[in-house]
Amino acid sequence: MSTVTEPMTRRAYLLAAIQADGQPVTTCRAEQLLDGSPLTPTGRNTVRKALRGLARDGLLIAQDLGGRRIYLIPTTTGEDGLA
Template sequence: MPDQTTRRAWLLTAIQSEPGPISTGRAEQLLATTAWSCHRNTARKDLRAFVRRGVLRPVKGADGRTSYQHTTTGEDGRS
């Protein structure tokens, strides 16, 4: 049976291995290494979806740019 991993599931796993906050640009770079076609807006929408699910939180930088950090608990309530 072929691997049924979705783009967002793959991206979330990749983000969880990143040591610090992740930017839209970094998410785009991560997705560029996969077979999924990705543009900046796709990465941005995926990051916002993770915020809605509670696994990331947005952080505004001094320059006005938004990056995303892991939350202490995710959608399943685990750390």
């Protein structure tokens, strides 16, 4: 019996890498995280588009800090502020 698996998209790989890293991510850091991927190399603009797409989908939070855009992993907290 063979199992069909879907290839991992760039966004899915990037999100998994960001979650594993656990730190806020800039475009530069996202490029570094993608360097070790099995996916074809990408340019900065493609990485920016992937980050914006993940933020648009609610999987990351975009925030401007000191004139730079960073992306954060959303945290889930209850009403009392505890995870």
